[in-house]
Amino acid sequence: MSKTLPRILLTGFDPFGGETINPSWEAARALHGRRIGGHRVVARQIPTEFAASLRLLKAALRETAPAIVLGVGQAGGRTQLSLERVAINLQDARIPDNAGAQPIDEPVIAGAPAAYFSTLPLKAMLAALHEAGVPAAISHTAGTYVCNHLAYAMLHWAARKRGVRAGFIHIPWLPLQAASRHGAPSMALEEMVRGLEIALRVAAVTPRDIRRGAGTLD
Amino acid sequence: MSKTLPRILLTGFDPFGGETINPSWEAARALHGRRIGGHRVVARQIPTEFAASLRLLKAALRETAPAIVLGVGQAGGRTQLSLERVAINLQDARIPDNAGAQPIDEPVIAGAPAAYFSTLPLKAMLAALHEAGVPAAISHTAGTYVCNHLAYAMLHWAARKRGVRAGFIHIPWLPLQAASRHGAPSMALEEMVRGLEIALRVAAVTPRDIRRGAGTLD
Amino acid sequence: MSKTLPRILLTGFDPFGGETINPSWEAARALHGRRIGGHRVVARQIPTEFAASLRLLKAALRETAPAIVLGVGQAGGRTQLSLERVAINLQDARIPDNAGAQPIDEPVIAGAPAAYFSTLPLKAMLAALHEAGVPAAISHTAGTYVCNHLAYAMLHWAARKRGVRAGFIHIPWLPLQAASRHGAPSMALEEMVRGLEIALRVAAVTPRDIRRGAGTLD
Amino acid sequence: MSKTLPRILLTGFDPFGGETINPSWEAARALHGRRIGGHRVVARQIPTEFAASLRLLKAALRETAPAIVLGVGQAGGRTQLSLERVAINLQDARIPDNAGAQPIDEPVIAGAPAAYFSTLPLKAMLAALHEAGVPAAISHTAGTYVCNHLAYAMLHWAARKRGVRAGFIHIPWLPLQAASRHGAPSMALEEMVRGLEIALRVAAVTPRDIRRGAGTLD
Numbered sequence: 001m002s003k004t005l006p007r008i009l010l011t012g013f014d015p016f017g018g019e020t021i022n023p024s025w026e027a028a029r030a031l032h033g034r035r036i037g038g039h040r041v042v043a044r045q046i047p048t049e050f051a052a053s054l055r056l057l058k059a060a061l062r063e064t065a066p067a068i069v070l071g072v073g074q075a076g077g078r079t080q081l082s083l084e085r086v087a088i089n090l091q092d093a094r095i096p097d098n099a100g101a102q103p104i105d106e107p108v109i110a111g112a113p114a115a116y117f118s119t120l121p122l123k124a125m126l127a128a129l130h131e132a133g134v135p136a137a138i139s140h141t142a143g144t145y146v147c148n149h150l151a152y153a154m155l156h157w158a159a160r161k162r163g164v165r166a167g168f169i170h171i172p173w174l175p176l177q178a179a180s181r182h183g184a185p186s187m188a189l190e191e192m193v194r195g196l197e198i199a200l201r202v203a204a205v206t207p208r209d210i211r212r213g214a215g216t217l218d
Numbered sequence: 219m220s221k222t223l224p225r226i227l228l229t230g231f232d233p234f235g236g237e238t239i240n241p242s243w244e245a246a247r248a249l250h251g252r253r254i255g256g257h258r259v260v261a262r263q264i265p266t267e268f269a270a271s272l273r274l275l276k277a278a279l280r281e282t283a284p285a286i287v288l289g290v291g292q293a294g295g296r297t298q299l300s301l302e303r304v305a306i307n308l309q310d311a312r313i314p315d316n317a318g319a320q321p322i323d324e325p326v327i328a329g330a331p332a333a334y335f336s337t338l339p340l341k342a343m344l345a346a347l348h349e350a351g352v353p354a355a356i357s358h359t360a361g362t363y364v365c366n367h368l369a370y371a372m373l374h375w376a377a378r379k380r381g382v383r384a385g386f387i388h389i390p391w392l393p394l395q396a397a398s399r400h401g402a403p404s405m406a407l408e409e410m411v412r413g414l415e416i417a418l419r420v421a422a423v424t425p426r427d428i429r430r431g432a433g434t435l436d
Numbered sequence: 437m438s439k440t441l442p443r444i445l446l447t448g449f450d451p452f453g454g455e456t457i458n459p460s461w462e463a464a465r466a467l468h469g470r471r472i473g474g475h476r477v478v479a480r481q482i483p484t485e486f487a488a489s490l491r492l493l494k495a496a497l498r499e500t501a502p503a504i505v506l507g508v509g510q511a512g513g514r515t516q517l518s519l520e521r522v523a524i525n526l527q528d529a530r531i532p533d534n535a536g537a538q539p540i541d542e543p544v545i546a547g548a549p550a551a552y553f554s555t556l557p558l559k560a561m562l563a564a565l566h567e568a569g570v571p572a573a574i575s576h577t578a579g580t581y582v583c584n585h586l587a588y589a590m591l592h593w594a595a596r597k598r599g600v601r602a603g604f605i606h607i608p609w610l611p612l613q614a615a616s617r618h619g620a621p622s623m624a625l626e627e628m629v630r631g632l633e634i635a636l637r638v639a640a641v642t643p644r645d646i647r648r649g650a651g652t653l654d
Numbered sequence: 655m656s657k658t659l660p661r662i663l664l665t666g667f668d669p670f671g672g673e674t675i676n677p678s679w680e681a682a683r684a685l686h687g688r689r690i691g692g693h694r695v696v697a698r699q700i701p702t703e704f705a706a707s708l709r710l711l712k713a714a715l716r717e718t719a720p721a722i723v724l725g726v727g728q729a730g731g732r733t734q735l736s737l738e739r740v741a742i743n744l745q746d747a748r749i750p751d752n753a754g755a756q757p758i759d760e761p762v763i764a765g766a767p768a769a770y771f772s773t774l775p776l777k778a779m780l781a782a783l784h785e786a787g788v789p790a791a792i793s794h795t796a797g798t799y800v801c802n803h804l805a806y807a808m809l810h811w812a813a814r815k816r817g818v819r820a821g822f823i824h825i826p827w828l829p830l831q832a833a834s835r836h837g838a839p840s841m842a843l844e845e846m847v848r849g850l851e852i853a854l855r856v857a858a859v860t861p862r863d864i865r866r867g868a869g870t871l872d
Contacts, residue, residue: 017871075872079297079403080396082872086742088769088794092869104867105777115742115769123759133394135404140742141795144869170872175409176351178298185297186353188406191393213758215746215798217671218729218736218824235653293654300654306522306551306576310651322649323559333524333551341541358524359577362651388654431540433528433580435453436511436518436606515733515839516832569830571840611845612787614734621733622789624842627829 005040008200009066011057013073013146016048016098023174024072027192036197037204039068046071048146049099050091054108054153061157068165068203069154070120072196073147075170076177079185080135081195082170083122084142087151088115092144108152116155118167121209125202134195135187138214142168165203169196223258226418227284229275231291231364234266234316241392242290245410254415255422257286264289266364267317268309272326272371279375286383286421287372288338290414291365293388294395297403298353299413300388301340302360305369306333310362326370334373336385339427343420352413353405356432360386383421387414441476444636445502447493449509449582452484452534459610460508463628472633473640475503482507484582485535486527490544490589497593504601504639505590506556508632509583511606512613515621516571517631518606519558520578523587524551528580544588552591554603557645561638570631571623574650578604601639605632659694662854663720665711667727667800670702670752677828678726681846690851691858693722700725702800703753704745708762708807715811722819722857723808724774726850727801729824730831733839734789735849736824737776738796741805742769746798762806770809772821775863779856788849789841792868796822819857823850 010032012025025045032043044060046053061069075082089112091103122138129136142148151168158166171192172178178186228250230243243263250261262278264271279287293300307330309321340356347354360366369386376384389410390396396404446468448461461481468479480496482489497505511518525548527539558574565572578584587604594602607628608614614622664686666679679699686697698714700707715723729736743766745757776792783790796802805822812820825846826832832840 073872078872079401085744086769088740088771090739090771092867094867094869094871102867104865104869105863113767113769114771115740115767117742117744117768130398133397135393135396135399135402137400139795140798141793141870143872144794145871147872175353175405178353179351180348181353182355183297184353185403186405187393188409190408191406209759211758213746213748213756215748215758216795217748217799218727218732218797218801291654296654303526304524304551306553308521308553310649312649312651312653320649322647322651323645331549331551332553333522333549335524335526335550357577358580359575359652361654362576363653365654427541429540431528431530431538433530433540434577435530435581436509436514436579436583515837566834569833571829571832571835571838573836611789611841614789615787616784617789618791619733620789621839623829623840624845626844627842 006067007064008039008041008068009060009064010041010043011046011071013046013048017095019177022074023171023189023192024074026189027171027196028072030193031196037201039204046150047098049097050101050103050146050149052099053146053150057150057153069158070200071150071154071168073170076173078170078172080137082137082139083125084118084139084151084168084170085122086115086117086140087142087148087155087168089113089152090144091149097146108149109156112156116152116159119158119165120167120203121206123212123214124206124210125199126214127210127212128198128202129195132198134191134198136195139170140216169199223256224285225282226257226259226286227278227282228259228261229264229289231264231266235313237395240292241389241407241410242292244407245389245414246290248411249414255419257422264368265316267315268319268321268364268367270317271364271368275368275371287376288418289368289372289386291388294391296388296390298355300355300357301343302336302357302369302386302388303340304333304335304358305360305366305373305386307331307370308362309367315364326367327374330374334370334377337376337383338385338421339424341430341432342424342428343417344432345428345430346416346420347413350416352409352416354413357388387417441474442503443500444475444477444504445496445500446477446479447482447507449482449484453531455613458510459607459625459628460510462625463607463632464508466629467632473637475640482586483534485533486537486539486582486585488535489582489586493586493589505594506636507586507590507604509606512609514606514608516573518573518575519561520554520575520587520604520606521558522551522553522576523578523584523591523604525549525588526580527585533582544585545592548592552588552595555594555601556603556639557642559648559650560642560646561635562650563646563648564634564638565631568634570627570634572631575606605635660721661718662693662695662722663714663718664695664697665700665725667700667702671749673831676728677825677843677846678728680843681825681850682726684847685850691855693858700804701752703751704755704757704800704803706753707800707804711804711807723812724854725804725808725822727824730827732824732826734791736791736793737779738772738793738805738822738824739776740769740771740794741796741802741809741822743767743806744798745803751800762803763810766810770806770813773812773819774821774857775860777866777868778860778864779853780868781864781866782852782856783849786852788845788852790849793824794870823853
């Protein structure tokens, strides 16, 4: 019975920065209710606001008690799915968030560690994505805006839950967002959804990550 | 009766540079036989070879007597559909072509003009693509490899045919080509096909291009 | 006696686009009066204006009757010296020029050819620059703004003068222009000047260009 | 007397990845012995080797007992001085180091925190660099190779020393390294040295960092 399946909490954000759509929520909601690797996906929209995003995250975590948590966020200008390896305890907002807040050089959670590593099997996820022909790479910075903020809070929460896996994936603009921006890269929603499904399946069924180089020189 | 429709000759290339697929041919053949703007699309594959490409082009032009000629080519690393504004009378091959030829600093057609401008209504095509949410931009260089070679030959041919419109569009890698190339941009085949169909429709039904800036400072 | 030396006309532009300095003029004037390869450099500043630039060019050509003409222009965002291979007969201004004019889809010179190739020995110049450790590449588009406009006019003029060599080189922003632009590339003025001097020397003493690939796939 | 001045330990690396020069050592040694902001600079070369780099760092720290530690490393492809905000406890080598080691997914220091933030006044340093016209930006990833490795170890060491400031700056290729790499950005050694001197002066004399946004959305 589906209610007894362990949950995947999959979050996306609402539009920000003048956009009228956010591909992260479009992709997340497309997977809502799907059964992946013996888990049930529960999608939740998170506001692109430093303060409210953490409140909504806590409520969603309490409600769903997930075995896997994956945050998804828009990274305009990136070309591929970016599997974030680390989130840092820093807010440094280049533009105001959707509530008008623009924190500079403040921690996400005061007194907490400088960073958390993703606990998803990123190398196995990357291998599966490449095998399936989905453009993807490991990233070592999730920025310093609301995406990193949420990712850090997810990992902070998961660090105290035995057996819970958590992580964050940045996704490019949709074609319609990039259309008239000269030279802007994009990715089709279908490709994003396909990639997220593959990533979640690997996360759900891979007990232990593989060892495979995906580093950067700088 | 369809045989009486004016023709659009739409060309794509075979794979080169170690690839096993060329998105330009995949996109072109997806439109083969389609009726667009009162024209019938005839798709033809062209080899990525300096010499043979012009022979095949001539045969296809003779066979189809097209009203519109659009060449399509892969531009790995580009992010959007690139509507080429100009083709130059130069071969300067960075890698050998599929026949092993690597011409350097030779003209496409000896004694012919230094360049030809596309005679497609590029600004109207660009406006329609942006309106439809397809990432696209005007480009002022088609390179110096087989793509520019074919584009130049098309425009040279069209220059002597009254009323024939010709041009070239570069397209990005497919997602599966970009998948494991770190940071490589790509575009879904469906998006490319949708964009080419829009571009061809505008080319077929727009008697006179619109005036709209799409230049670059350098 | 120095007055009898053949002349090199070296032009740079005044600042545009909100800048207070234009590296092309800084570099050109640094070489004014220098003897290079048996020629005397005469530097002239050209306004970043479509109309006035051609008037000033004509006056400078008449005054100096040069054996070599090299235009230099700022290409903000480029990383290296760009040896322009071709200039096209097109004005398509993304921003107004310094006189407020913003021509769109107009020829530089009505009725003239679609393009001219540079008549400088670009491959020999490139080889010498690389040998000297100066970052440089051949470019196949000079844009559609005042730089291409001037370059086209220079080549149009040189096409009717037997034995005159002409061409154009784009240069990056200076470090101080790039300083607070996130991620903007730049080049030191000394490096630009050194590169231009090498380029001019090769242009002055190389009777016939070398054959060496420097093409692009797209 | 100069012996009584507090020390700045400034490190650079030896060449790696097929290069014959490493700008980080060229820049560091240019400042060796200089008095900056009431401190004396001691430059030390560090091998681009995961294991040996930490041994050499420890010896240099013991020897110099510095008040400020700044590591400098080459980041080929970057365009500006990159003031690294954070170093992570991860080795993931894309290429073997100079000793042939290629660690994958191993911590820099087992059992140590996931990351350390730089304790240099980065925002004040950035403001001073921009004021002086030196291209610079804050970076939120130092990669996963020997640079991040050394930076992490520096910050780990400094975390246990009251009043010691530590951090890392990535620098671009030199022009001669970028010369024949198509499109590769670079920076003159003089500009790097000037920038590092400004950065060190600010680090030496600024008791408390300023508050100024320099974040990234992703």
